[in-house]
Amino acid sequence: MIYLSASMQQSQVASETPASTKIRNYEWALYAEYESKWTPRFSSNLGIRLNSYRLGKKDSRFIEPRAVVSYQLNDSWTLKGAYARTSQFTHQLSNTGVGFPTDLWVPATEKVPIAVAQQVSAAIEKKFKNGYSVVFETYYKKMSNVVSYKDNAYFVDVTTNQETNFWENKLTSGQGWAYGYEALLKKNAGKLKG
Template sequence: MKAFQLLPGVQQASEGSSMFLVRGGGADQNLLLLDQATVYNANHLFGFISTFNLEAIKHIELYKGGFPARYGGRLSSVLDVKMKEGSSEGFHGEAGIGLITSRLTLEGPIYNKKASFVFSARRTYFDVVRRLIPLKGFDIKYYFYDLNGKVNWHINPKNSLYLSLYTGSDKLDIDEAVQIGLVKTNYQYGMNWGNVTSTLRWNHIFTEQLFVNTSLISTKYDFQIFDKLSREISDDKYRAETDYLSSIRDLSLKTDFDYFASLSTTIRWGGGFTNHRFDPRIIKVGTEPSTATNITNYEWALYGEYESKWTPKLSSNFGIRLNSYHFDQKNSRFVEPRAVVSYQINNSLILKGAYARMSQFTHQLSNTGVGFPTDLWVPATKKVPINLCRY
């Protein structure tokens, strides 16, 4: 993520942060994908460390504008991250201990080299080090972890299944105890946030030139702030609790066809459907029933692409995408043409021109600009219109 911030048109969202902005767009206008699953908060340690564990990553590609028609839902950029598939030749692993995090990665075959797996874990140990420092009447605990896993099964020469899983979370807990005379007060507060994604992909090969990927994708992002107050005066006890929660849940089904017409020409087409459920505010006070704001909407898309390399130096990608957004019994449809032409002048210089129209149906409400988990994701409504962009 730090390396991407050095590219032309990309800059840091704030000093030291792993978040990035592309050509004047907001951080929420970048689409972050982990094996096709959307990652809504890709940061640990309040934005200073990325959730993407390099030990589990095979390939990363950043589109900074004029991205292909198979991508949609954001205006500025697409960061497409693909996980490793695991070695089918033999079992091996690696581990590392750092000043901030430690990590472990294992991979190997499962059954007769037809299936393999990769598993990677990463965790900080601020909370472990904290126990070595005595603090009277005050305690602070913080840690984050990542777990990545992927299993692939080559059923036969024409069919394969891939299951990708990711979960990661940050946990901050602060305890403070104060005693003044006969009054004992204990105050506990903190916050938790994290992502859970899963992708089940079926790859089917029709011919040497044509294959299809069908994917079922699930994404969940949760954020919680809590505080607990307990006070004891002689035999009288008082206790109060407040929880504030926010969450997003997506369920998607998509199909993508790839046809290699020749060594220099590829044709792609497909579509997908996504159901969004937003819970931007759930408040629970003590034992009272929680008050929740629930918003559900869905969107679907169809696309087609024609990619060709006309000469060793000249290449192009032309496509069109049809987006539809449904909310509050109202449908909004958008036609999005895409065109990118690039010419490689020499080994270090490429000239590129692009035209695109994009639409974005989700927004991030932020008052910090740093990428705190307190930033809320909400769908487009009558009061918060759909973002449209043309360039």
């Protein structure tokens, strides 16, 4: 089975310049997905997303493959593996300093890079005859261009309670990673499922 989808989005953010100029960006994406059961035990879901981001006259394009493969060992046990590459054009900045914690969403700009991540995961699922199943999954995610405030930098200047100039200069970016495991108990039969 093949699925196709497309989307387009425009956003603008008032920057902190004295003229209160706007940062306008455009984003579009095209996504295709192919789902197949190759054999009675082996199935896959393969997808690709073409992602584009325009800021001023500069276009950035990303190819984001995604894949999930599943192999059923027998009626009770299933192995699964997955891979995904993603890009993010909007960053969430969290201000946890003095006062109220606030979150601010800012676009990628010439000074603020686009975030890119890759994730792999592997899982094993055990189905029980009573309608329950348990899933154990492990994952690893590598991220680049993770954005946060520099030390002692905030979007709002607490001394004057006004926005300070040049928010882009208050940010730093770097590498990040996340890894771990998850366990899930599911009820697959009866009136109440989940």
